[in-house]
Amino acid sequence: MLEVARLSVAYGKHQAVDDVALTVASGEIVVILGANGAGKTSLLKALAGVQTTRPGAQVRLGGQDLTRLAAHRIVEAGLALVPEGRGIFGELTVRENLALGAFARRARNGEGSNLQRVLTLFPRLAERMEQAARTMSGGEQQMVAIGRALMSSPDILLLDEPSLGLSPLMCGELFGALGRIREAGIGVLLVEQNARRSLAIADRGYLIENGRIVGAGTAAALRDDPAVQRAYLGVATPAH
Incomplete structure (x- = not known):
């Protein structure tokens, strides 16, 4: 289980993430909903070790303290980030991109x-193993990015806006894949603009505003919450 407490991130005087606490269990999808600029990406980067946290933060995975570890050590511990924008290597083939994901010591025997x-x-990737990643569609590139992260044998997968810019058909494939990743026992912490679709597959969710967690609950409870419906699901407030 991923356990986070008192996590804060600041850029100069701007507090991007403020005293966040959350948990993600194995085989569980947890979604974080919030407006642009709410601190979602900063939170994921801090968990992955690519953004410095303020003193006092606690990040533990399976009981191991990750708080002060370098990013590559965090991957070794079992936490993998798929960043917004995918971050794949466009000139490399699909096969080469996936192989790079297996650099972690924990992943080598099971490569x-x-x-x-x-x-x-992602059966589509099997047909394109020798294709340069930059020549693929956005959805296919997202498959490569998620596949590369899975090659590190993660216990917890962090996903930052995976459906951004994808067609509705590709979104459906992506969310179906996330369900199968959960079935494999991997925990998923999902930052996602498509609140309706993410709540449909998630087990639980957190609401973040101005860097602070302002609500939490089961996905079903959040879907039924009128405030969540108005803010994230496009449901209009009924006229009185």
């Missing part, structure tokens, strides 16, 4: 089985 799992999850 073959992890690759098979990725290609089962």
